[in-house]
Every structure is written in C-alpha cells, then in structure tokens.
Amino acid sequence: MASRTPAPRQQTHLAVLIDADNAPAAIVEGLFEEIAKYGIASVKRIYGDWTKPQLGKWKQVLLDHSIQPMQQFAYTSGKNATDSALIIDAMDLLYTRRFDGFCLVSSDSDFTRLAARLREEGLTVYGFGEEKTPKPFVSACDKFIYTEILRASPEAEPAPSSEKSTAANVEEAPKPAAKPKPQKVPLDFIAKVLDDIADEDDDWVHLGALGQNISKLRPAFDPRLYGFKKLSDLIKGHPKRFELQARGATNGGSKDFYVRNAGIAR
Known part of the structure; x- marks a missing residue:
C-alpha cells in the first residue's frame, strides 16, 4: 500500500x-x-x-x-x-x-x-x-x-566635513527616538505565578506554561521591556529568585526548560 x-x-x-x-x-x-x-x-x-x-x-x-x-x-x-x-x-x-x-x-x-x-x-x-x-x-x-x-536602533552617521557643511545647504536631521530604559522586573509577580501553577508533587513548571500564564494575566508582559531578549534569559538573570533546568534532547535537538522558585527544599 x-x-x-x-x-x-x-x-x-x-x-x-x-x-x-x-x-x-x-x-x-x-x-x-x-x-x-x-x-x-x-x-x-x-x-x-x-x-x-x-x-x-x-x-x-x-x-x-x-x-x-x-x-x-x-x-x-x-x-x-x-x-x-x-x-x-x-x-x-x-x-x-x-x-x-x-x-x-x-x-x-x-x-x-x-x-x-x-x-x-x-x-x-x-x-x-x-x-x-x-x-x-x-x-x-x-x-x-x-x-x-x-524601533530600529539608531545608527551612527559620520559627521559632515566642514568643507561641505554650511548653514545654507545642510539641514539638521531629526534625532531618532531613543530606546526606552529597561523597567524593573516584576519578580514577585513571576514568583506568584509559579506558585499558582506548580503541581503539589512537583515544583518545576515548564517555561512555556509560565510564559502563557503570565501573558493571560498581563498581556503587555515582555522580557524585552526589562532588558532581556527572552523569558529564559530573564530567569537566568535572577538566580537568587529562580532556578532553570534544561531537560530532553542531548544530540543537537532542542531542549525543554523548566523553572521554579529558588530556595525550595529538595
């Protein structure tokens, strides 16, 4: 067949x-x-x-x-x-x-x-x-x-030479909007979400599930607002508050990440 x-x-x-x-x-x-x-x-x-x-x-x-x-x-x-x-x-x-x-x-x-x-x-x-x-x-x-x-990061442009720059023929270009400064990470909020969705028998939560639940509660949550490219980077950046564990494929495949609040008794 x-x-x-x-x-x-x-x-x-x-x-x-x-x-x-x-x-x-x-x-x-x-x-x-x-x-x-x-x-x-x-x-x-x-x-x-x-x-x-x-x-x-x-x-x-x-x-x-x-x-x-x-x-x-x-x-x-x-x-x-x-x-x-x-x-x-x-x-x-x-x-x-x-x-x-x-x-x-x-x-x-x-x-x-x-x-x-x-x-x-x-x-x-x-x-x-x-x-x-x-x-x-x-x-x-x-x-x-x-x-x-x-917004695209502003690129530095070379200053015009003094020979070609005159007040009559050079118009000052508008300055691009600056990137916003990173906000304070809502660590307590993330920790509470972890506590709420963690199983009683297992404190570890899949990183994807954490991200989905955070978005449901705060649609505007974005790691980039706090200076991190991804949620995993944000978690790694606060080892005193969270633990991150990689599981799964070892031969070049993608791994699953799990997270939990730090300081939990083993």
Missing part, C-alpha cells in the same frame, strides 16, 4: 490593521518582524487621510512592505472617521472566517471593544501600541507589544 503524503502544517493567518494616526512609521520593520513570530500577515491595511502631510513618512514605506493604504477623509472636525473605517473593515474580515487572529496597531483606546469582540469569536488579538496606550485596550488583547521596543 502506498504511503500517504502527510498533510501540510496549517499556517496561522493574521489580518494586520494599522491606525496611521496613532502609530509611527519608524516601527514598520520591527512590527512585521514581530508579527512573523505569530503567523502570516495575509492582509495588511493602514487607515488614514492620505491627503494630509502628517502621514508622509508612512507613504515612504507602504510599497516596501506591501501595505494597502485605505483612504478615509475627516468628514467633521474633531471626529475620527479613520477609527470607524478600521472597525467596519475588521468586522467584514471577521465574518469571512479566513483568519485566525488580528493585529491591531494603535495606541487609541477606541479599539478596546473591537479587540474584545474579536476575542469573543475565538480569534487571537495582538495589540501594538506605545507605552501611553490606555490599560483597557491593553487588557482587551491576548498579547500587547509596546512599539518602543520595536
């Missing part, structure tokens, strides 16, 4: 909706690198009034990243028609049943109800916004990533 070809692994399809009025173009590289960790950006749309000069920086990167600009005029001063257009499109995309999740890129709390509604349909919602984003929107998402950590 001929062997069957295994079915291809199902991919996670995401709809990326960007509020151009509340998201800086400087995050675009890091944004899509981050989204690629969670799935394929099948739809990429960005909303704003493209007749206004404020969106000029976004215009420069749309083609490079195949983002579809959605034009929305401001019908009345003081009213944000862009938000309404994004929300309507999100609901239209939801009812196609073609997506596993949504990426909402904005620091605007007006999308709080949208995020909650999408989750009610069983879809995963990833939020992307600045640290000023109101907490209700952050909490409404399954995971929230602060865009400050997605």
Whole structure:
C-alpha cells in the first residue's frame, strides 16, 4: 500500500490593521518582524487621510512592505472617521472566517471593544501600541507589544566635513527616538505565578506554561521591556529568585526548560 503524503502544517493567518494616526512609521520593520513570530500577515491595511502631510513618512514605506493604504477623509472636525473605517473593515474580515487572529496597531483606546469582540469569536488579538496606550485596550488583547521596543536602533552617521557643511545647504536631521530604559522586573509577580501553577508533587513548571500564564494575566508582559531578549534569559538573570533546568534532547535537538522558585527544599 502506498504511503500517504502527510498533510501540510496549517499556517496561522493574521489580518494586520494599522491606525496611521496613532502609530509611527519608524516601527514598520520591527512590527512585521514581530508579527512573523505569530503567523502570516495575509492582509495588511493602514487607515488614514492620505491627503494630509502628517502621514508622509508612512507613504515612504507602504510599497516596501506591501501595505494597502485605505483612504478615509475627516468628514467633521474633531471626529475620527479613520477609527470607524478600521472597525467596519475588521468586522467584514471577521465574518469571512479566513483568519485566525488580528493585529491591531494603535495606541487609541477606541479599539478596546473591537479587540474584545474579536476575542469573543475565538480569534487571537495582538495589540501594538506605545507605552501611553490606555490599560483597557491593553487588557482587551491576548498579547500587547509596546512599539518602543520595536524601533530600529539608531545608527551612527559620520559627521559632515566642514568643507561641505554650511548653514545654507545642510539641514539638521531629526534625532531618532531613543530606546526606552529597561523597567524593573516584576519578580514577585513571576514568583506568584509559579506558585499558582506548580503541581503539589512537583515544583518545576515548564517555561512555556509560565510564559502563557503570565501573558493571560498581563498581556503587555515582555522580557524585552526589562532588558532581556527572552523569558529564559530573564530567569537566568535572577538566580537568587529562580532556578532553570534544561531537560530532553542531548544530540543537537532542542531542549525543554523548566523553572521554579529558588530556595525550595529538595
């Protein structure tokens, strides 16, 4: 009997909706690198009034990243028609049943109800916004990533020579936004989560399970906010509070990591 070809692994399809009025173009590289960790950006749309000069920086990167600009005029001063257009499109995309999740890129709390509604349909919602984003929107998402950590590191440029530099023909370039300083690690919070999910007979918890439970309680938790690339690095960086143990494959394969609070009697 001929062997069957295994079915291809199902991919996670995401709809990326960007509020151009509340998201800086400087995050675009890091944004899509981050989204690629969670799935394929099948739809990429960005909303704003493209007749206004404020969106000029976004215009420069749309083609490079195949983002579809959605034009929305401001019908009345003081009213944000862009938000309404994004929300309507999100609901239209939801009812196609073609997506596993949504990426909402904005620091605007007006999308709080949208995020909650999408989750009610069983879809995963990833939020992307600045640290000023109101907490209700952050909490409404399954995971929230602060865009400050997605900005490209500023590259040093050589100073122009004195011969070519004159006040008349040299325009001072704008300074790139600085990376945020690492926040204080919530060690007590992590320790409590470990205590809550650990089995009575085994204090060790799989590192992945720890990360999932932390995200459920604090969607905006991200090791990069505290100066660490991964959760395992954060745990290793605090040996007085946590113990990390590698288990599993030894011949070049990947290992599983387990963690527990330090000082537990053996």
